[in-house]
Amino acid sequence: MRLCEVFRAAKLPKGHRAIGTKWVFKIKRKADGSIDKYKARLVAKGFNQQYGMDYTETFSPVVKYVTTHMVIAVAKYFEWTIDQIDVVTAFLYGFMKEQVFCVIPEGVELEGSFDCLELVKAIYGLKQASRVWNETFDEFVCAMDFKRQASTHVST
Secondary structure (H helix, E strand, O other), X not given: OOOOOOEEEEOOOOOOXXXXXXXXXXXXXXXXOXXXXXXXXXXXXXXXXXXXXXXOOOOOOOOOHHHHHHHHHHHHHOOOOOOOOOOOOHHHXXXXXXXXXXXXXXXXXXXXXXXXXXEOEOOOOOOOHHHHHHHHHHHHHHHOOOOOOOOOOOOO
């Protein structure tokens, strides 16, 4: 997470509070059941966030099932190929607009007299994480001259 510059060491400003974090560990297995790799993810205890203090907007658009079904039907009719993608650690690409501070996670050592971490990028568990990722993705595809559909709900 340091390599991705997800957070930076900080002193908690007056009037702010640090939300908790939790490490989530998972063992990924191969098809035969043997261990492939060990994974760790730091998640925020977003249920402690307060509206207006830690976040303001959480809306993130979701594709309706009927839309997905229609796109697949059209692709089948015209014999187009469809590819599905998964952006690994997607939330770690979205830059935070609000100042959100979290407690220093267990096992993280900081040099200096810092008492918390300021989140530079969204992490799983934050109420606004999906929205931050969607804004980042939207900026990316619009920069490639894709256009937003007129009927698409946009909350700015």
